[in-house]
Structures are given as C-alpha cells and as structure tokens.
Amino acid sequence: MPKKKTEKTDIKEIFAANLKENRRKKGLTQEKLAELADISLRYIAMLELGRSFPSGDMLEKLAKALDIQAFQFFYPLATLDGALFHLEQSILSKIDNITRIYDDKLQQSIVYNIENVVKMSVKQAVASELENLIKK
Numbered sequence: 568m569p570k571k572k573t574e575k576t577d578i579k580e581i582f583a584a585n586l587k588e589n590r591r592k593k594g595l596t597q598e599k600l601a602e603l604a605d606i607s608l609r610y611i612a613m614l615e616l617g618r619s620f621p622s623g624d625m626l627e628k629l630a631k632a633l634d635i636q637a638f639q640f641f642y643p644l645a646t647l648d649g650a651l652f653h654l655e656q657s658i659l660s661k662i663d664n665i666t667r668i669y670d671d672k673l674q675q676s677i678v679y680n681i682e683n684v685v686k687m688s689v690k691q692a693v694a695s696e697l698e699n700l701i702k703k
Contacts, residue, residue: 581640586615600629600633
C-alpha cells in the first residue's frame with residue numbers, strides 16, 4: 568500500500584511549490600512571470616507542475632523576476648522550520664530594502680550638505696578676498 572505524502576520531499580516538488588507560491592505572493596500570473604523572466608509561458612507551467620527542472624541560469628532568471636534569492640526555491644515550506652526560515656528570509660530582505668532606501672536618502676543628504684558647506688566656504692573665501700582687495 569503506497570504511503571500518503573504529507574510533505575513535499577522531492578526536489579522538483581519543492582521547487583514547483585515554491586515557484587508557484589512566490590509567483591502568487593508577488594501577484595503575478597504565469598504569463599507575467601514568463602514575460603519578466605524572458606521565458607515561455609509553457610515552460611513556467613511545466614516548472615510549476617514539476618514536469619521540468621530549470622538550469623542554473625534559469626533559476627537565476629526566475630529568482631530575479633520574483634525578487635528572491637535562488638536558494639529560496641529549494642527550502643520546503645511545508646515544515647515549520649521551512650516556514651520560519653522563509654519568514655526570516657522575507658523579513659531580512661525587507662530590512663535590506665529599507666536600509667538600501669535609507670542609505671540612498673542618507674547619501675543624498677550628505678552630498679547636499681557637503682555641497683552647501685563648500686558653497687558657503689567659497690562665498691566666505693571670496694568675500695574675504697574682496698574685503699582684502701578693497702582695503703588695499
């Protein structure tokens with residue numbers, strides 16, 4: 568009598584489930600994901616059904632299109648550890664994005680302040696030189 572599967576344990580099944588889950592989380596149709604990853608709709612369907620398995624380059628394309636890291640396709644989400652790991656990675660990714668945005672704004676602010684300090688210094692230097700020339 569065959570055992571009933573309660574968890575996805577085959578790497579193709581894990582990949583297929585994670586691909587579908589990540590696509591749905593992003594609110595993408597199979598067509599839109601195919602367009603973003605520059606691959607065929609039929610291939611996306613075959614991957615999500617577990618009938619095909621991607622090459623390394625294809626994994627990278629799919630991960631980039633879904634804004635995740637390629638390894639995230641292979642962690643079984645059906646387990647508590649898998650779900651916690653996925654949650655942790657999601658939180659870390661969001662923190663990283665926020666940090667990047669903050670860093671960009673901070674960098675812009677620093678550049679703006681440096682420009683203003685330089686302008687003020689130049690104005691003061693020019694004013695001082697003019698004053699010296701007038702006194703002579």
